Amino acid sequence: MDVMPKWADVILIPLISIxxxxxxxxxxxxxxxxxxxxxxxxxxxxxxxxxxxxxxxLYYATNFIFTGLAVSIAFHARxxxxxxxxxxxxxGLGVAIICLFIPxxxxxxxxxxxxxxxxxxxxxxAAIPAFLQAKRGSHIVITTIMxxxxxxxxxxxxxxxxxxxxxxxxxxxxxxxxxxxxSFQDMFNFGETTFFRGAPANITFFVALAACVxxxxxxxxxxxxxxxxxxxxxESAAKYAGISPTKIIMVAMLIxxxxxxxxxxxxxxxxxxxxxxxxxxxxxxxxxxxxxMGRSHPFGVLLAALLFGFLYQGGAELALWTSIPRxxxxxxxxxxxxxxxxxxxxxxxxxxRLFLSMRRAKNGRTV
Amino acid sequence: MxxxxxxxxxxxxxxxxxxxxxxxxxxxxxxxxxSKAFGPVQANKDISIRVMPGTxxxxxxxxxxxxxxxxxxxxxxYKADAGEIYxxxxxTAIPDSxxxxxxxxxxxxxxxxxxxxxxxxxxxxxxxxxSGLLRPSLSRARRELKNLAEEYELNVDPDALIEEVGVxxxxxxxxxxxxxxxxxxxxxxxxxxxxxxAEADHLFRIxxxxxxxxxxxxxxxxxxxxxxxITDTVSVMRRGEMTATVKTSETSPPKLAxxxxxxxxxxxxxxxxxxxxxxxxxxxxxxxxxxxxVHRLKGVSFDVxxxxxxxxxxxxxxGQSELLEVLxxxxxxxxxxxxxxxxxxxxxxKSDGQSRRTRGISxxxxxxQREGLIMDFQAWENTAFGYHHDTEYQRSKLFMNNAAIRKxxxxxxxxxxxxxxxxxxxxxxxxxxxxxxxxxxxxxxxxPDLLLIGQPTRxxxxxxxxxxxxxxxxxxxxxxxILLVSVELEEILSLSDRIAVMFDGKMMGERMPQETxxxxxxxxxxxMTTEPRGPVHEAxxxxxxxxxxxxxxxx
Numbered sequence: 074m075d076v077m078p079k080w081a082d083v084i085l086i087p088l089i090s091i092x093x094x095x096x097x098x099x100x101x102x103x104x105x106x107x108x109x110x111x112x113x114x115x116x117x118x119x120x121x122x123x124x125x126x127x128x129x130x131l132y133y134a135t136n137f138i139f140t141g142l143a144v145s146i147a148f149h150a151r152x153x154x155x156x157x158x159x160x161x162x163x164x165g166l167g168v169a170i171i172c173l174f175i176p177x178x179x180x181x182x183x184x185x186x187x188x189x190x191x192x193x194x195x196x197x198x199a200a201i202p203a204f205l206q207a208k209r210g211s212h213i214v215i216t217t218i219m220x221x222x223x224x225x226x227x228x229x230x231x232x233x234x235x236x237x238x239x240x241x242x243x244x245x246x247x248x249x250x251x252x253x254x255x256s257f258q259d260m261f262n263f264g265e266t267t268f269f270r271g272a273p274a275n276i277t278f279f280v281a282l283a284a285c286v287x288x289x290x291x292x293x294x295x296x297x298x299x300x301x302x303x304x305x306x307x308e309s310a311a312k313y314a315g316i317s318p319t320k321i322i323m324v325a326m327l328i329x330x331x332x333x334x335x336x337x338x339x340x341x342x343x344x345x346x347x348x349x350x351x352x353x354x355x356x357x358x359x360x361x362x363x364x365x366m367g368r369s370h371p372f373g374v375l376l377a378a379l380l381f382g383f384l385y386q387g388g389a390e391l392a393l394w395t396s397i398p399r400x401x402x403x404x405x406x407x408x409x410x411x412x413x414x415x416x417x418x419x420x421x422x423x424x425x426r427l428f429l430s431m432r433r434a435k436n437g438r439t440v
Numbered sequence: 441m442x443x444x445x446x447x448x449x450x451x452x453x454x455x456x457x458x459x460x461x462x463x464x465x466x467x468x469x470x471x472x473x474x475s476k477a478f479g480p481v482q483a484n485k486d487i488s489i490r491v492m493p494g495t496x497x498x499x500x501x502x503x504x505x506x507x508x509x510x511x512x513x514x515x516x517x518y519k520a521d522a523g524e525i526y527x528x529x530x531x532t533a534i535p536d537s538x539x540x541x542x543x544x545x546x547x548x549x550x551x552x553x554x555x556x557x558x559x560x561x562x563x564x565x566x567x568x569x570x571s572g573l574l575r576p577s578l579s580r581a582r583r584e585l586k587n588l589a590e591e592y593e594l595n596v597d598p599d600a601l602i603e604e605v606g607v608x609x610x611x612x613x614x615x616x617x618x619x620x621x622x623x624x625x626x627x628x629x630x631x632x633x634x635x636x637x638a639e640a641d642h643l644f645r646i647x648x649x650x651x652x653x654x655x656x657x658x659x660x661x662x663x664x665x666x667x668x669x670i671t672d673t674v675s676v677m678r679r680g681e682m683t684a685t686v687k688t689s690e691t692s693p694p695k696l697a698x699x700x701x702x703x704x705x706x707x708x709x710x711x712x713x714x715x716x717x718x719x720x721x722x723x724x725x726x727x728x729x730x731x732x733x734v735h736r737l738k739g740v741s742f743d744v745x746x747x748x749x750x751x752x753x754x755x756x757x758x759g760q761s762e763l764l765e766v767l768x769x770x771x772x773x774x775x776x777x778x779x780x781x782x783x784x785x786x787x788x789x790k791s792d793g794q795s796r797r798t799r800g801i802s803x804x805x806x807x808x809q810r811e812g813l814i815m816d817f818q819a820w821e822n823t824a825f826g827y828h829h830d831t832e833y834q835r836s837k838l839f840m841n842n843a844a845i846r847k848x849x850x851x852x853x854x855x856x857x858x859x860x861x862x863x864x865x866x867x868x869x870x871x872x873x874x875x876x877x878x879x880x881x882x883x884x885x886x887x888p889d890l891l892l893i894g895q896p897t898r899x900x901x902x903x904x905x906x907x908x909x910x911x912x913x914x915x916x917x918x919x920x921x922i923l924l925v926s927v928e929l930e931e932i933l934s935l936s937d938r939i940a941v942m943f944d945g946k947m948m949g950e951r952m953p954q955e956t957x958x959x960x961x962x963x964x965x966x967x968m969t970t971e972p973r974g975p976v977h978e979a980x981x982x983x984x985x986x987x988x989x990x991x992x993x994x995x
Contacts, residue, residue, distance in 0.1 A: 307810065312770045429479065
């Protein structure tokens with residue numbers, strides 16, 4: 074018997090966690106002599122108050138959806154893929170190569186090609202730790218962390234070498250015009266009123282939404298998803314049923330790496346339109362928090378990604394318009410991660426007890 | 441303290457009914473109104489019992505009835521939500537196991553708590569050293585062990601390493617540990633689960649000796665026979681409640697079973713003589729070496745025919761599990777297995793559970809919680825488990841037909857009387873018996889040529905045992921071959937049409953159930969084909985210790 078109704082588990086707990094993080098953040102802001110209420114207003118206004126703000130929030134959210142989904146699918150196979158950061162970096166390399174060296178006739182084909190390239194590069198990067206885990210028992214947490222550093226080094230190597238554009242910067246050349254993806258500004262332009270002016274959100278957001286739906290169907294409607302979940306819940310049972318652990322570890326990690334890699338079509342192809350150093354900016358790690366908060370469910374991931382998009386954009390605004398230092402923005406984001414991800418049980422236990430005593434009281438009356 | 445007890449207990453019939461004190465003698469243990477809840481589950485509900493000194497008190501109940509919880513409260517592992525504990529008439533608080541030991545309570549757990557690479561002596565002393573220096577404690581313990589051995593027939597070799605002695609001796613070490621700590625009250629949790637019949641008899645003799653010396657013993661078990669054999673009084677638990685406390689001499693197995701289950705149950709299996717058909721399974725010279733390099737199966741050969749139940753008896757850890765795993769397709773082996781005359785792959789891509797299933801082998805694994813079911817999955821997801829590639833469960837090439845699986849589950853639940861019949865309930869929410877019925881329904885209704893079934897009624901309530909046995913016999917009567925592995929000799933004897941005994945990875949021989957008995961099978965289980973000279977239990981133990989069989993294999 075479940076202790077709590079489902080709605081409490083998926084909505085109430087995250088909501089209370091966010092509220093606690095917000096209260097603590099307010100205290101921190103108060104402590105440095107700023108007005109937390111003003112700060113909150115500024116964040117909401119900056120992230121959601123205009124289509125420009127929304128354009129940034131959704132852009133960040135798109136990144137987090139991809140990396141969050143990547144962590145989620147690995148979670149379902151009880152694999153902790155911390156390598157989203159590195160896989161997204163290498164995915165970016167794939168996007169850059171495909172955009173720079175293939176003469177695409179139209180952006181739609183370029184998007185398709187880049188998405189496939191990003192997925193293959195990301196998956197290939199995840200394949201090595203996956204293979205080591207499946208065949209050699211090397212712990213995937215350790216290997217994926219190490220592969221983040223290796224990925225950064227590989228990118229460095231290419232950006233000061235083979236792919237470097239003329240000039241001082243360690244970056245590739247600008248991608249050709251035909252590969253540029255339509256931004257929200259291009260898509261929602263109705264004569265004199267232009268929405269999302271100057272914001273980086275682009276068509277990739279819809280690819281991310283499609284990925285959510287596709288992953289949901291994969292996990293809960295297909296045999297592969299069934300096998301992945303079986304393996305994740307009980308390896309011994311999976312073996313009994315004839316499900317190959319090697320196959321599941323490999324497949325789950327390949328999908329995970331592919332999703333993380335696909336983030337690159339948003340930030341590299343969609344926004345920067347060239348590949349720069351540290352293009353991922355920590356989105357791979359945020360993906361872990363997003364997956365935790367979203368309970369590894371694709372729709373939960375979507376909501377959590379939107380929240381973190383809001384925090385990112387709101388935080389940037391806060392840093393821009395107040396004397397709250399940039400470091401404090403990171404503290405606030407960390408508090409949200411801490412409460413929603415790490416301190417889940419702190420909220421869950423008392424809430425479970427509450428529901429239990431409520432049910433007891435109810436049963437007591439009916440008996 | 442001990443002396444005083446011994447005098448008092450010399451009085452016959454120290455027992456009296458709960459709540460009606462008639463003599464001035466204080467009970468060794470009295471629990472009053474103990475309640476304990478884990479989340480929504482009420483594990484113990486207002487339990488009161490009193491155990492008189494110098495008696496053996498049995499606590500019987502099905503798995504999950506709350507026996508172990510109650511004893512864990514008594515030993516300080518859990519804190520009761522309500523209730524009081526009296527030891528020898530003194531109200532005693534037991535916040536931890538140290539307090540329990542100080543109060544004179546010793547506990548022998550089902551899974552022994554011994555340091556494998558320490559000697560017997562070191563294990564006895566561990567945690568009860570007299571001073572910072574070890575040597576004086578050890579020599580005192582050595583003297584004491586000698587006295588205890590003479591007094592109670594508790595023979596151990598003080599210098600043997602635990603990992604090198606048999607399960608029977610390990611259990612005696614646990615008892616000695618408790619006695620060394622001056623325990624007057626000894627609690628034993630399912631002590632015979634890992635013992636052969638001869639060893640169990642020996643244990644009971646030890647318990648009788650302890651009782652004669654005035655110790656109080658609480659025996660937790662689910663075996664009616666043990667209760668009848670050795671206890672003076674017995675308490676029956678059902679769903680967290682104490683349903684009755686009676687004198688053992690005034691009750692009978694059917695009465696106890698009825699108290700445990702709440703309705704009348706059939707303790708015997710009704711079956712017609714087997715109609716034996718053609719050979720279905722032919723195993724020849726099967727060998728398994730596990731990944732630790734231990735030779736688990738040594739040249740095993742046997743046949744199973746259509747319409748026949750072949751029962752494999754043996755102490756847990758003597759190769760039966762590996763045999764099932766090989767046949768089920770998830771352990772590598774050498775040798776030959778033929779099903780319906782066709783050779784089966786033992787290694788390579790075609791040696792997994794999927795290909796075994798398509799060949800017509802169904803498998804009810806020994807451990808349903810680790811293998812047979814995914815405890816977090818809902819019942820309907822578990823019904824498709826292992827058969828999720830079956831065409832009737834697919835909507836298209838890509839998608840599964842979850843609605844069809846649900847419908848199938850509903851029908852199977854109805855046919856196998858799974859309660860509650862809700863396909864959306866997680867497997868962990870069902871009782872042990874109903875979990876087993878879900879597995880059984882899945883495997884039997886595949887209409888297999890060969891059914892592998894391991895420990896079919898382990899952790900299953902008596903009411904469900906009856907049903908499960910009927911289903912197995914019914915499948916046999918349809919002309920299917922059945923390979924039954926069980927550590928319960930009673931189950932083997934009552935279900936099998938032919939019995940094979942395994943010991944140390946080898947087949948010790950086959951017997952017909954009507955021509956053998958527990959005694960003979962017990963010897964075979966210890967690798968002996970003739971009755972040994974001298975005490976049987978010692979010879980048995982010697983054999984099992986050297987066989988490298990480990991109780992650890994049993995989950």
